[in-house]
Amino acid sequence: MSSAAEGVDEEVVVIQVTEDSSPSKKYSRSISRSDQPVVIHVRTKQSAFRLAVPCMPMPMAIFCCILNIIAPGLGTFVSAFTVFCCGYTETTPTKAFLWNVLVAFLQILTFAVVVGWIWSIMWGMTFVTLSADYEHEKELNEKRSKMKENI
Template identity: 50%
Template sequence: MDHGPKEGDSAAGAAAGDAARGAAAASSGGVVVQVREKKGPLRAAIPYMPFPVAVICLFLNTFVPGLGTFVSAFTVLCGARTDLPDRHICCVFWLNIAAALIQILTAIVMVGWIMSIFWGMDMVILANQQSFTSGAEVQSSRE
């Protein structure tokens, strides 16, 4: 695409247009936007489990809605970390049990089954994030 002066345009007008385009590119090139997801208490109570356990919970949630969420509640008692550090372990455990009950009770109308599958996918995503962050920490401690 030719950005040079066209017939009837002056060279000064073309140079001003090029300068404006350059300034717009420079101002938009350095902008960093950070987005943070705000999680509700039930979503924040999903534990960061080891990857194989998260995959098993996803499998259980896919075929028996709420069962994988129920199993994940016990990983909280075994020391799995959550996004609710200020809450007591028993409170987080009961939040996971409540999520499992909601999934089981609403599975009749398919809402709980869909919620259960998404819950299991979130468990796998969180486990994957945990494995990447712990791998980076191990790598930096070796250097």
């Protein structure tokens, strides 16, 4: 068995697909394990509802999540106001506010058929997930800046 330090070569095949979904060209090249890793960033297209979900500080996200579990739509309604003070979204604050108020209203309306309650819980979990992801990214950026300072 060879180790990564020995520079074992691997073949990489890239297939280019045209608009009619048929492969048109094949390229191959050899790379060694000592090459720098490639970072691929994938961005998925989100709906207007999802873009309006505010990223809040963790305590506020947990509070809104609990409100959404206890009283569907209430946590979403409270989160709508955070876009103006302590939260941010991938859209403008006014649009995010209006979308969140609409979602809160729809969650309250559909609560009677259980759909609104499940939607409200999922929305609350999204608050916490976005907050956790933001905190993780912030920690990584701090570590990167410290590493740059040390160099």
